[in-house]
Amino acid sequence: MPDSARILTGTASWTDPTLLACGRFYPPDAHSAESRLRFYATRFSLAEVDSSFYALPAPDNAHLWATRTPDDFVFNIKAFRLFTGHQTPLTALPPDIRRELADWPEPVIYHDQMPADLRDEVWRRYQIALEPLRLPGKLGAVHFQFPPWIRRDARGMARVADCARRMDEHLISVEFRHRSWFDSPAATAGTLAFERDLGVAHTVVDAPQGFENTVPAVWESTHPDLTLLRLHGRNAATWNASGAASSGRFQYEYTEQELAELVARFTRLASQTGQAHAVFNTNFEDQGMRNAAAFASALALPGV
DSSP states (O other): OOTTOEEEEEEEOSOOHHHHHHOSSSOTTOOSHHHHHHHHHHHOSEEEEOHHHHSOOOHHHHHHHHHTSOTTOEEEEEOOTTTTTOOEEGGGSOHHHHHHTTTOSSSEEOGGGSOHHHHHHHHHHHHHHHHHHHTTTOEEEEEEEOOTTOOSSHHHHHHHHHHHHHTTTSOEEEEOOSGGGGSSHHHHHHHHHHHHHHTOEEEEEEOOOSSTTOOOOOOOOOOTTEEEEEEOOOOHHHHTOTTOOHHHHTOOOOOHHHHHHHHHHHHHHHTTSSEEEEEEOOOSTTHHHHHHHHHHHHHTSTTO
8 A cells, every 4th residue: 555545434424313312422521513523533533524415514614623623634525415416405505595596486406407606606605615624634525425316327427527527626526326327347337437537536335235226336446546435334124215214224233244345345445545535324323433443443453
C-alpha cells in the first residue's frame, strides 16, 4: 500500500434516534451535539454526514463539525436529495427559494422541474456550505447516492454527469441503487468506464442481493484518491418491507467471517488509492458503531 494511503472507518450518521435511545455508545454525560461528536471522534476518524441529504447543510454547522474534531478527522457528506433526482419537499428548500416557488402546485419538486436560476442557486449554496470543511482539509468525498429510478440509460447517465460537472472542484463518489448499472459484464465495464471518464470515485456496495434496487459489490477503483466501501448490511427480509423504517431496514450485525472476507478484499483494493473509507450504514441502535469497530480491529490482524 502507498505510504500516503490512509484507511478510515466510521458510520453513516452519529446521531440516529435509535442510537441515542439505546444508550450503549455515548457516555451518560454526552447530552449535547458537541459532546457527542467529540466523543465519536475519539473512536473513529471518519463520519458520513447524513443530514445533508435531507436539507442543505449550513456553513455554521460545518464550521462546528470542523472545530469539534481532531485535525486529521474526515467527513464525507451526502449530497442533497434534490441533486440526485430524489423527490424533494419544498419545505427542505431555503425559505427564500420556497417563496420563489410559492405558486408551485405540488408540495414536492424534482431537480429537472425547478427553474434553472433557482437550481443553480441551490447548488451554489451547497458548495459554500462545504467550505468550512474543505478549507482545513476535513472534507473527504461528497457522496451522491442515486435512487432506483436513476438507471443506466441516457437520462440516468445525464443526471450523474450533471452532478459531476457541477462538483468538478470536489472529490465526489457515486452509488447506484438500480441493478442495470452492473447487471452484466458489459454493463459493469461500461459503468466503470463512465465513472472513470467523469473522474468520480466508484462505491463498492455491500447490501442484500436479488432485488431491482440493489447492486452487487463490484470491487474496482475508478479514482486514484479514494476507495469507498459502504456497508448497508445483508438483511434481505427487511430491505423492501412495506413501511420499514430506515433503522429496521439496515438492521444487521456482520459476523467475524463476513468481516474477515470484506477486510481482505478492501485492503487489496485500498492499495490502489491514496485513501480508503469503510462506512457502515447499519444504523439500528449501536450496530453501526460495533460493526465499524470490529472492522477496524480486523484490519489490524496479522496477515491482513
